Amino acid sequence: MIANFPILGELASEQAWQNVNRSFKWYTVAGRACGWLVTFKLEADQSAEMDDVLNKYPIYIQLQKKLLDAIHGREFEQGSRFPSERELSEKFGTSRVTMRKAIDRLVQMGVLERRPRSGTYLPERLFDRPISEHASYSVSDVVEKAGHVPGSKLLYFERKLAGKISAAKLEIDVETPIISIQRLRSVDGIPVCVEFIEIPAHLVPGLSASDVLENKSLYAYFRNVYHLSFRNKTSTISVHWATATEAEFLNLPAGSPVLKFESVNVSNDGIPFEFLRSLNHPDHVSFSLNHGKQLELASTSAPISMMMTGTM
Incomplete structure (x- = not known):
């Protein structure tokens, strides 16, 4: 199993991934303008334990991961309006403030775009x-x-x-x-x-x-x-x-x-x-x-x- 997880902001530190490295085989750490992407190479029996590790991170990072998975899984159509913060917060059972923080990160990454007086969209193919x-x-x-x-x-x-x-x-x-x-x-x-x-x-x-x-x-x-x-x-x-x-x-x-x-x-x-x-x-x-x-x-x-x- 290959698991990708973004570590952003205050978690983009040596200590952050060293904590994970103690439990799992460290595969690669790739620097990005928006933070860090840590890629873990896991054995099948480590998957459940990996979920436990990820659950220790802030909710907005967990939400960002879930939204990215949905986008890359083609759950949303290119060029379509992205669900509102209210819709997503109800779907994932979290506050709108936390969901807004996760979406803000995706906007910063260029994955989503905000249009004045219109909402948030998954960009058309450029x-x-x-x-x-x-x-x-x-x-x-x-x-x-x-x-x-x-x-x-x-x-x-x-x-x-x-x-x-x-x-x-x-x-x-x-x-x-x-x-x-x-x-x-x-x-x-x-x-x-x-x-x-x-x-x-x-x-x-x-x-x-x-x-x-x-x-x-x-x-x-x-x-x-x-x-x-x-x-x-x-x-x-x-x-x-x-x-x-x-x-x-x-x-x-x-x-x-x-x-x-x-x-x-x-x-x-x-x-x-x-x-x-x-x-x-x-x-x-x-x-x-x-x-x-x-x-x-x-x-x-x-x-x-x-x-x-x-x-x-």
Whole structure:
């Protein structure tokens, strides 16, 4: 059994999880902007005892855990109005003040959003990625044209030798030098996907980590600096169960299912240029297949539509 439990505020301390560690095998502690997420790896016969431990924490933290479980269990529809504090306090048998504190935490985490004079909502998916065979747009460009704020955080940059999978995708020899980049992409400050990019090094000579940091759109940078134009060759979508590290980036419990998108982009003369993989938050990202003509990107729209080329 894997149990995830958020420890926030005054409980985000060494003593807090050491107390738990004395009774259970400590698996991992992951720091977050909103506090801490402690993940326990338990044997089956420890489950009941784990419930007893969790019950020792403040009621608002226990409620937050239950609400998160309900949200990730799809008990509430995306974009729908979240039940009121009164409804939830009656359902869980607690005071409205305590329930408000639990909901406030979820709002701070970006799981819920409050709308003036309307109430609390489970946000719509922020990112709809139609797949077409006509054109490819960068995440940053599409987000900006939709009136939102794109974000990109560089997690990893390395020059290395291609392994068998990368070499096959990029149609190069094994151990050919490649550039490996990992980024966390966000929309309006909310993490939406973890992105992994691999490019043959000889196609982008001199590319450095500072170039990635300084340019919000890598596609635009490649066009302007290396005079490269590219289109999609293949695209696939599958389900992936996020590791603890991947889930932490997306503010999800470890082992959560996410949408895995893979594509190979080629230059106009058909030379493989990029092997792209992205792990997409299931509550913030969706995909749609477009067989028609190229979609127009409106200056304002919600959710955001990202046009990706590809064949399914």
